[in-house]
Amino acid sequence: MTQGDLEGKVKWLDNYQKVKQLRDALVWLPVWERDKRAFIPEAKFKTSAQGGHTGNLISHRSLLHEGRLVLTGTRSSTENTKLIDVYLFLFDEFLHHKNQEKQKALGWSRTKPLRLPQNQELDQLLKEGSTFTVLDQPVSLDRLQLKNIDQLNASTGLPHSFIIMHQNRYQQCIGAFILQAPSETAKRAWMSKIEDAVSALLKQDSQQQRHKSASLWLESSQI
Numbered sequence: 001m002t003q004g005d006l007e008g009k010v011k012w013l014d015n016y017q018k019v020k021q022l023r024d025a026l027v028w029l030p031v032w033e034r035d036k037r038a039f040i041p042e043a044k045f046k047t048s049a050q051g052g053h054t055g056n057l058i059s060h061r062s063l064l065h066e067g068r069l070v071l072t073g074t075r076s077s078t079e080n081t082k083l084i085d086v087y088l089f090l091f092d093e094f095l096h097h098k099n100q101e102k103q104k105a106l107g108w109s110r111t112k113p114l115r116l117p118q119n120q121e122l123d124q125l126l127k128e129g130s131t132f133t134v135l136d137q138p139v140s141l142d143r144l145q146l147k148n149i150d151q152l153n154a155s156t157g158l159p160h161s162f163i164i165m166h167q168n169r170y171q172q173c174i175g176a177f178i179l180q181a182p183s184e185t186a187k188r189a190w191m192s193k194i195e196d197a198v199s200a201l202l203k204q205d206s207q208q209q210r211h212k213s214a215s216l217w218l219e220s221s222q223i
Helices: 003-025 043-048 054-058 118-127 184-207 212-218
Strands: 063-073 082-091 094-101 131-134 144-148 161-167 173-180
Touching (some): 003 054, 003 118, 063 118, 063 184, 082 184, 144 184, 161 184
Antiparallel strands (some): 063 173, 082 094, 144 161, 161 173
8 A cells, every 4th residue: 555545545544534423513593593484384294394414415425625704695685785794615516514512502602703723614613513503405505606706895894704695596696605714715715625526527527427316405486
């Protein structure tokens, strides 16, 4: 076994253990809690409309990048900009954003961020028993558009920011997320990682079709 093979096995094992821990820490809210417009009266139907199976969601995925960001959004044009602290996960097929909560907390606690290196922060959060509540459906990388907010526009109050646009199969935008990184370096790292992941997935799709079951969870009436 070469040194490269050994390093590859160590990297695979580290990813496997981290994804396994993360799978147990994910909380997917039922549709009627995520979307107040949804009304499902019968209990038997609510059972089938429960949140996604987190085991199927991230099992056998590679976690490429993760870290804290601020999600900027408005509910309507008349409301002030709403800032939400989120933890973003970039996997090899999709992008996922979640609220990070303490195990015994009912909602997001706006505490000071941990001053740990990015690759150690997730490990520390998992050791502390933190959970991650899914905010929205994952964004498949082959239906993602990445937009930079340059420094000129950043002067409006959005420094170190970029935009994730979620498109459906008809090339219509069904979601837009403005994400603010803690620094310009962190922002460039995120954009580079996302661009590389998108390119790798599109190259893979052009060479061989992905297994059908791998993307079933991505499909919905909106996509």
